[in-house]
Amino acid sequence: MKKRLSIADIAEALNISKTSVSFILNGQAEEKRISKKLVDKVVQYVEEVGYKPNLLAKSLRTGKSNTIALMVEDISNPFFASIARLIEDRAYQNGYRITYCSTDNDTAKTKDMIGIFQDRHVDGYIIAPPEGIEDDILSLQKNNLPVVLFDRYLQHADTDYVITDNKAGTHQATNMLAKNGYKKIAFITFANPQVQMRDRLQGYLDAIKQNNLEHFVAEVLFSRNDQDITKPILDFLNQHKQLDAVVFGTNHVGACGLKAIQQLGLKVPDDLAVISFDDYDVFQLHSPPVTAIAQPIQQIANQVINLLLNKLNGATDILQTQQIVIPGQLHIRSSSAAKIS
Amino acid sequence: MKKRLSIADIAEALNISKTSVSFILNGQAEEKRISKKLVDKVVQYVEEVGYKPNLLAKSLRTGKSNTIALMVEDISNPFFASIARLIEDRAYQNGYRITYCSTDNDTAKTKDMIGIFQDRHVDGYIIAPPEGIEDDILSLQKNNLPVVLFDRYLQHADTDYVITDNKAGTHQATNMLAKNGYKKIAFITFANPQVQMRDRLQGYLDAIKQNNLEHFVAEVLFSRNDQDITKPILDFLNQHKQLDAVVFGTNHVGACGLKAIQQLGLKVPDDLAVISFDDYDVFQLHSPPVTAIAQPIQQIANQVINLLLNKLNGATDILQTQQIVIPGQLHIRSSSAAKIS
DNA sequence: ATGAAAGCGCTAACAC
């Protein structure tokens, strides 16, 4: 276990100063007019002995850590996992590493984590924010740290964000069910006061109203145990036998809802038509395949990382915010086929 | 944007030395016999002005970054995403942060990433290793950096690892199909020379041999585009109409395989029985539900993080390795029901 | 019981 070489070691070995080495290694040889010969010598020696700079020291000195914090609700949720993957790729391409955490939508935990990331001098933040985190976000911005929110935004904070057009998504979906002849359409979602969930609910309600239908809304509490989600859905469906269609507010609720439907032995779409927010494998492969409002994951990830990189490299002012709303895509499958009756 | 306070600032404000502050903040007041009064004063002041230590500086000085690198094949794969989530929780509880990357099973990329993590003085590594990474792993160990592998191991390197008993898993699954009356059982998997995949194949082959059956093996190339996976499976199934059952080597192949089966209009299990390695939502919700060899994710994650934490806090010697093999669990569902014929 | 001071490895302003 040999001691790691430092810039001083290589300067000494070559009988030159640390400065020259530093300049050369940072590609400033040109502008500092260091002789081509010396540059080559250093580069070759560095290569030879396998010198690797200590990035911690560099960060301490420069104040930049080349790290982006990614804070999602839950990395094991396929929506966030997919976004994470895409963001990771772009970040690495641009010389940034990702450090992440799952917030569980827990405000206190999130505040905590932001603190920890600040202590480590993370350069930028990508956050799917829980409620009540406005102050912390604003404080980051005040400290000149770029923040991009996604999946949801904070109503009382002027920040960059990228979201799907949630309201339009459920609106379109509910409308389609109505056009397809369904009369008793329910909306089942998580009890969640956040804006993206409120918007989805609102889109549903608007469509119900426009079609002069009755609304049925169930809100189930989030739990890390799927049983606790499936059960209340099952109860709700049992108590509302008149329903002929249901829109689920998230992929997770949708998956649990499908389990409930399966347990009840209901036939989709004959007994109950189904549409869910957030597309994923399960919906595609389900029999029958389930119609879903897909979030444009690729686009979201790209916009998010673009906004952040622009601020990180100074192309955009930190305080000049941009709000991006991307339409969802209704992937129509047979679970919402026109009612026969 | 006020400048961040340093330990010197607070020492100056209180008219004491940096040393005392440092001792107090690091809980060494007792053993350094610093007066209770001073401790209180400092703690209170720190609280009041909201001083936060610069972890970068601390890391530079101590050589510890309190960060664990998590290198998975692809964070958007539900198996890895779930493991990541569990590991993350335990790591944070123990004062460690996670920085992660997806390796895509690409050896060069992984080498690169290990280098980057080393530059940042990551304290420990959790890796689902690609082929040919032995030297890099051994070099980490030689530098006294704890490494725990999971999901697979390296045959020519003595390391800690935690894996599922892959061979027993496919063996049991194939055996069950045979017992259930299936005669032409295929194994479809990724073309992948890694030990976990070889083991799964071997378990299948062993069971086929024991039951005096004919073997049918298809290996498809990995691609980030599902189309490229589904297509060859479809072709294979088309060319082997005699098959009455199939075992898929991974959840991803399984999901694509189900798509192919759907496109061919085959009925499961009447036309073709199905079992897949790796359980997840899709298999549970599929109609009919798909039998799967579940990896004990919770156990894997726990064992992995336990091994690593033990080494990080010096409870175990770095060079004293431990290999943990956890049996998979066959989740029997109707896709593999006894053949009627 | 408390403080002075030497570094951890790097960058960059300044001097030659």
Added chain:
DNA sequence: GTGTTAGCGCTTTCAT
């Protein structure tokens, strides 16, 4: 063109 040097903020030995 190249070298000297003063920190970045923290820990820790040694002195008092």
